[in-house]
Amino acid sequence: MGVDPHLLRTLVTVAECGSFSAAASRLGYTQSAVSQHIAALESDLGTPLLRRRPVVPTPAGERLLEHAGPILLRLDAARADVRRTVADPPSTLTLAASPLAARPLAVALAEVRRSYPGTDTMLTVCGRDEVAEGVAAGTFTLGLVDGIAAATDPLHLTAAVQLRTTPVAHDDLVVALPKDHPLASRSRTRRGLSLGDLADARWIDAPEVAAPLTALRAAAGSDALHPAFTYNGTDVHTLLRLVASGHGLVVLPQSALVPDVAAVATALSS
Amino acid sequence: MGVDPHLLRTLVTVAECGSFSAAASRLGYTQSAVSQHIAALESDLGTPLLRRRPVVPTPAGERLLEHAGPILLRLDAARADVRRTVADPPSTLTLAASPLAARPLAVALAEVRRSYPGTDTMLTVCGRDEVAEGVAAGTFTLGLVDGIAAATDPLHLTAAVQLRTTPVAHDDLVVALPKDHPLASRSRTRRGLSLGDLADARWIDAPEVAAPLTALRAAAGSDALHPAFTYNGTDVHTLLRLVASGHGLVVLPQSALVPDVAAVATALSS
DNA sequence: CGGTCTTACGCCTTTCGTAATAATC
């Protein structure tokens, strides 16, 4: 009685894997145990949660899955929170950052190394949600996340756990165009190139890195922003090369476009 | 391993009761079982969570308790959510409302009875948080909550579960004064009686019914709003009588002060 | 002492794995 988190965890894994046996091996259980877990959940809730062969969540299962992730995350967060109050300050600081938080990251890193000279520092770059979840679960000491924010609504974190957040920097958004794009010259002269002018352009949807297209549609008030394709990745460099090759446009913070790194010839490069 | 919700529930109960044995009888366990629950949690987390005799949470315990409530609530919410997708529409609608949501409640009630003529309707009036928690846990079908809200920030629900919310009505806030209060006449003539003028008045803090004083302090920008006493209750009628008797002032929505009910003499009243 | 929490121990329930059965592709 009462929705055991263990069972929720197997349900989530089964839903992700789309298979009982795959979930079993990932969790270190036997297929039998996984089957019993799902059966226990279903008998407890009085309704099937998964349709078998293929394994797909029922509507009821979908509802439960919507809750399962946040619950498990919060459970981890609780444990991490307790340990944090007990343990002495860690000897290695683990930082996490989303790719476009690079500029404030440099500042934060300097600050951290100055304030805690003795401690090692580890850095992980990953998607926004992974940063938030990692901080919540205690995997990371500190996380830096970028995102579209207004003055009133600082940043809409999708994580289910409320975290202590502080805005640290802001940057203007620009449209990344290939250099030979017809509008590229216009963008030099006048800053106000409205999104409406680009409604018919081909866009790259890169939700893990840049502004998600849905957010842009809301901002532009236009439904006409069609993605040429979706880029599931966190690498900004690759994304910029795709833009340069004319595969589509992307909205990015200005600082992402400006290379602050100089190239100097070395013996190796000759 | 892994923070069993059962254990969390007993921890919460023990912290509320301030006693193992009291918590045991409330939960239907023996004192021994409760002791084992706490011991299991403490050994799992590797730190004491409660200081005994008297029973008070340690700092680590406080942290865990901050998470425990929301987790347990969300667990209930998940179960209720699943059942809701499976069960056919309930034969009795259970509504809940905070006391000062009375006016929109009347409208909602009429709407509900018109739309679902066959179904019985049950109404519960309780504090804002209880409404939110009840809706999350599926105890209530629909909840109406009042609160101080701006256009940008609709209503800050403290509940840990995000609920589908819709603003349905708004009302101006007024200061409730006794009729013979020196400022009562002024309030008739001009509406703009600033909170600063009343900074030195005696206030009744009724956080479950009216605007909490902390919210007023933030709005007034003044730290000088001192409560004469705190009223822990949900009954508006009693609160208004306290104001009328000169025990203190209260900020309420305007509609709470206007009696729309007429008195007519009956045989019984002679 | 009276009350309250902790520990020890026995019983019962739960849960997992092995293995056999059933069902689907």
Add this chain to the structure above:
DNA sequence: GATTATTACGAAAGGCGTAAGACCG
């Protein structure tokens, strides 16, 4: 027929209650 899910059953572990012990006021 091969893969995958369910069912049956035995062994191990976990959880609860009773009862005795330890601690504090």
